[in-house]
Amino acid sequence: MNAKISSRRPHGAAITFFVILVTSQTLFAAAPDIWLPRQHAPAFTELQQTGPGLRCTFQAEVRAAAGLAATGWSAAVKNDFRTWTCVVSSVTWGKIHHGTEDGWRMTIRVPDDTPPELLTLSISHTAIGTGTAIRAVQVVPRFEDNFYMIQVSDQHMNLV
Numbered sequence: 001m002n003a004k005i006s007s008r009r010p011h012g013a014a015i016t017f018f019v020i021l022v023t024s025q026t027l028f029a030a031a032p033d034i035w036l037p038r039q040h041a042p043a044f045t046e047l048q049q050t051g052p053g054l055r056c057t058f059q060a061e062v063r064a065a066a067g068l069a070a071t072g073w074s075a076a077v078k079n080d081f082r083t084w085t086c087v088v089s090s091v092t093w094g095k096i097h098h099g100t101e102d103g104w105r106m107t108i109r110v111p112d113d114t115p116p117e118l119l120t121l122s123i124s125h126t127a128i129g130t131g132t133a134i135r136a137v138q139v140v141p142r143f144e145d146n147f148y149m150i151q152v153s154d155q156h157m158n159l160v
Contacts, residue, residue, distance in 0.1 A: 032131035033063040061096035072126040
């Protein structure tokens with residue numbers, strides 16, 4: 001059985017594939033990438049001494065496009081059972097990743113009713129979607145209290 005290859009558009013499929021590939025990479029690359037805190041370097045936050053029920057803030061670094069509106073950011077922490085919406089109190093464009101690249105630096109406040117445990121952090125922007133970092137925020141009642149910490153040297157290790 002002989003199959004005849006059409007000579008009308010020999011590169012049509014390749015061009016279509018290239019256009020789809022470029023478009024999809026642009027869409028996927030737009031999601032925020034949480035640089036800090038991450039699993040191997042979680043942020044610690046505690047109950048503030050200045051008043052009952054107030055939680056401390058922590059710093060986050062996010063790799064995302066420079067042209068985004070600073071007012072479009074939101075954050076949340078979650079465990080397997082519930083999600084707590086955080087307050088993003090400040091957002092600035094500046095150096096992240098130990099000062100080696102540009103990105104978004106933000107200050108995030110954990111809600112008062114967040115339990116003392118290691119939580120997953122989600123940071124979203126209205127224009128580009130959500131980035132997630134598992135086991136990235138550790139809430140402790142007070143730093144003076146005893147708690148256990150384990151060192152995981154391989155950041156590629158996924159213990160979900």
